[in-house]
Amino acid sequence: MILAAIVLTLEGPARPDPDGWRGLVYGLLKQIDPELHNAQPNPFSLGLGGREGVWWVRVGLLQEDLYARLSPHLFGLLGQQVRLKAPFLVKAVLQEEHPWAGVSSYPRLFQGQAAPSLGLQFASPTFFRRKGNSYPLPEPRLVFESLTQRWNAFAPVKVPEELAESWERMTIARFQGQTQAIRPNADERGVGFVGRVVYHLPAATATEAQWMQALGRFAFFAGVGAKTSLGFGRVRGFDPMRKEEAADARPEAEDSASLAEPKGPGA
Incomplete structure (x- = not known):
């Protein structure tokens, strides 16, 4: 595990x-x-x-x-x-x-405070597939459906089906980031998202909050969205209650640039 x-x-x-x-x-x-x-x-x-x-x-x-x-x-x-x-x-x-x-291990991902808010930093361009195109907005349902799919494929315990409704009512409490053009390659081009998002689940039950945090910790290993096996969708958590310094809130330009569209002369 x-x-x-x-x-x-x-x-x-x-x-x-x-x-x-x-x-x-x-x-x-x-x-x-x-x-x-x-x-x-x-x-x-x-x-x-x-x-x-x-x-x-x-x-x-x-x-x-x-x-x-x-x-x-x-x-x-x-x-x-x-x-x-x-x-x-x-x-x-x-x-x-x-x-x-x-x-870590799958059981250890459930350890820690089961809070109703989760901070995720998207450090390399993150996007989802929608009708054959890249969709760059880290909407709660898309993020947690992506994590649920990968969790259910490899974890010993499956995400309860009723949590799909929980992701529908999840909100974004804070959003700071930008879209970034994806470096062209043989099978992918478009735009992705880099930055920080705080997700919040109103009136979360203990079970909902526990699964929300476990999936957030899982994101560190699994990534989020499409093409994580090519370096996209690299994610880690941060404390949503900590007051961010301006430098901390900026996307990791030196990390995300490796997968970003290079700028042309004079850009």
């Missing part, structure tokens, strides 16, 4: 190429199970972030068996040089002591 987010920190001459780091991880997945990357929903999520000179790639794992099979390959990259179009040295492989690394 383990969930994990493993981060590889990189040292190299420039920003890693998104196709390069996806190819690296997909190559490792193919060694384990040639069909794994075609699974729907995916039992993993990917991420890329950092800033000039200090980059990292991230693999979120939603199944204990996948963690047991893939993590030795990831830890085996420590000190190795990998090619992400350009060469990069793997300086560290972390499952703690990094803001985007962590290990």
